[in-house]
Amino acid sequence: MKPDYERIKRELSIERVLREYGMSLDLKKSGSQLYGRCPIHNGDNPRAFNVSLEKNLWNCFTHCGGGSVIDLLMAIENVGVREAAQIGNDLLGICYEEGRPAGSVLKPLRFRLTLEPDHNYQKSRNISPETAQYFGIGYCNRGIMTGRIAIPIHDVDGNLVAYCGRAVDDTQPKYRFPRGFPKNRVVYNLNHVVKDQGKEVVVVEGFFDVFALYAAGLESVALMGSSMSHHQKKQLLSLEQRLAFMFDGDEAGRRGMRQAIDALHEKRPIKAIYLPENMQPDHYGQNYLREFL
Ligand SMILES: [Zn+2]
Structure with missing residues (x-):
């Protein structure tokens, strides 16, 4: 159809x-x-x-x-x-499964990158070996993300669907996604959060915010940007946990957070944590993060 x-x-x-x-x-x-x-x-x-x-x-x-x-x-x-x-x-509300546009369904990857688990860049961002291991991140010496920290991205069922590469210096782009990767289809770290069933999930913009919150003992997911797509909204609404939004303390972050909350608040109680100018969740230490929430 x-x-x-x-x-x-x-x-x-x-x-x-x-x-x-x-x-x-x-x-x-x-x-x-x-x-x-x-x-x-x-x-x-x-x-x-x-x-x-x-x-x-x-x-x-x-x-x-x-x-x-x-x-x-x-x-x-x-x-x-x-x-x-x-x-x-x-x-x-029209059901439309057949005839999906090609490439919109994420297929599990058939390969794994070999990664160096404790690169200096990770230390400089205060990522412990335990956190790196939990998320499977590491420095890539060979393969599609050479010279970058490779971050595995999973779908909600835990299938590896892509790697994103974070530059370790000033190389652009800062984050490299596979060509045509449908970011709007994925909520990062949802695969862990659906299993954990804590009381609250913090919604953040980026991978490193998720790593910082994990280290502080808090559950979080990332939208991989400051705007929430239709599919991401549906996935967040499928969670039973309370949602707390904590985007970056800049214009785009405040705006994205306001829109996301406005789009969700009639359906769910939402908590909003606005950070001071130029601060991101991963700039804070574990104690601070726990205090915020
Ligand atoms: Zn415009």
Whole structure:
């Protein structure tokens, strides 16, 4: 079955999608128009983003383009048209399993990298050998992540689906993902957290925040960025634990956290921990982290 694009454009309102992503808070209404700062990119033009509620069309004239509700999902999720339509279907409650876009389902990797478990870079980030072992991270001498700290990424069932490589110096990109890796499909460390069933899960942006919280005896997962995708939201809502959000103390972190909380709070009680400017969870020692929570 192919997704019904026309039906999605007709029945799924842009207003609803913006609400689902916690992006409607700062928009103002004037007649049948919504307008405000663009909630998709980091702009500050107070009128850059416009929605025609009547026509169900949107436009960001400084950066993101515009179009139909499907174009909006493509821009928010950074995905292609077929995956956007699939998410649209999902939001409409239409079951759509067959004909999934190729490459959107994560396949377990058939190889393992051999990693050096105690590299100096890990010591410099206060990662103990025990933490490194728990997450399976290490320095890669040979293979796709040569010269980087390789971080294995698992799906919720514990299958290894990718490695991400963290540069150990100023090399760019800081984090290298496999080409086309669908970050929006994965919540990092969810495979551990579903098994542990503690009382609370801290939602953070990055891998190293998860490592720091683990060392402090706290359960956490990372969105691998400061925005929460549709699939990540569903996975977080499937957890029984209470959710506490702790993103980085910068503009993108505060914004992402506000949107995530707005998108979830009607369904779950959420705790928000705002860090001081320029601080990230992994900048804090174990005692501090425990105190925060
Ligand atoms: Zn924009």
